[in-house]
Amino acid sequence: MIVPRPENAPDQVAIYMIVNGNKVLQSVPEDAANILPQLDSKAVASLWQHAAYRARIGTYQGTPVYLLDTDEPVELAGFESLPLRQLLHRVDSQLFALAGRACQVAYFIRTHLFCSQCGQGLEEVTDELAVYCRTCDYRTYPRISPCIIVAVYRGHGDSAEILLAHGVRHPEGLYSVLAGFVESGETLEQCLAREVFEETGVDVECIEYVMSQPWPFPHSLMMGFTARYRDGDVTPDGNEVLAANWFTFNALPKTPPPGTIAAQLIDAARTKCGC
Structure with a gap:
């Protein structure tokens, strides 16, 4: 609390x-x-x-x-x-x-110093984390932006592969799993399928929830999944994703550090593939 x-x-x-x-x-x-x-x-x-x-x-x-x-x-x-x-x-x-x-x-x-409805000054609420406008009786809470993040895999054993991408915001040489924000009216599963297809041209199936992690840049909540490849050729969109490819688990490129949800999803996909 x-x-x-x-x-x-x-x-x-x-x-x-x-x-x-x-x-x-x-x-x-x-x-x-x-x-x-x-x-x-x-x-x-x-x-x-x-x-x-x-x-x-x-x-x-x-x-x-x-x-x-x-x-x-x-x-x-x-x-x-x-x-x-x-x-x-x-x-x-x-x-x-x-x-x-x-x-x-x-x-x-x-x-959150001023009301988004009337423009008057806001005051902090003392018994919970919120701000309040006395002029229009409007209370505002911290914004939380839901996102999906997913490790897409295919195959089993030593030949199993994971789909990793180099995004526009990634440091040079870093590849990670795919992620994106949930749009209005979407389920998490619909968002996942849309984001993977939009960014890489790949369709997925067998979506399974793994874990979540707050990601304070600045106010995201990452909900992590694994998903199995169904079909499609990897085609980076060139907007959010600059490069994407399949990698075997014993020959991964530079990936996010331990402790991140991305690293834990890579491990979850490795386990599912029996590696």
């Missing part, structure tokens, strides 16, 4: 997600004992008072976790404001999810 704007900092040591834009304060040395700041009430007092927004956003292994959103980058010895993505390979999935939540909550508060 998210607790907006607690009045006082906790007495005990807590983990702080200190956010500025889409950057999170994290340790500079890769091997630091605490990758994120763990501070007591005395150490965090000044940051607490000057934060643009603060909230309790959960717990991690019994330790409370707080968001402090700041207008300027924070200077703290041994720490630096770095892109959220850099935490992916440094912390486990639970802690990364909390960091993602921190960025999403901060983004919501920063981008």
Whole structure:
């Protein structure tokens, strides 16, 4: 449960997600004992008072976790404001999810200052994460954008293959599974079939849900599937996907790092193919 704007900092040591834009304060040395700041009430007092927004956003292994959103980058010895993505390979999935939540909550508060219906100023709701317009009685909650992400496979055993693509936003040489946003009126399965066909020209069958993962760039919820190839020749659309091909599981190109839902779906497809 998210607790907006607690009045006082906790007495005990807590983990702080200190956010500025889409950057999170994290340790500079890769091997630091605490990758994120763990501070007591005395150490965090000044940051607490000057934060643009603060909230309790959960717990991690019994330790409370707080968001402090700041207008300027924070200077703290041994720490630096770095892109959220850099935490992916440094912390486990639970802690990364909390960091993602921190960025999403901060983004919501920063981008919802005025009512989208009448243009008047909004006020924060105190008992839940929402903003409210008194002029037109309109309440707004954080936006969550549903997306599908799917590992398409074919064959079995050593000859089994997975369909991977290099998208326009991917770093050079990186290939991943296919993904796309759900459109109005679509089921997840319809979205999956449409996205795969639009981006690669391939039809799929035997769609199976695997898992989900919040993806805070800036506010997506990724719902992961596997699907079996049915027919069609791989033809990248040239818009979202620049290149796509079938790869055997023992000769994969560079793929997303462990901890990402893409990496876990590749593993799920490998298991389904008996590799």
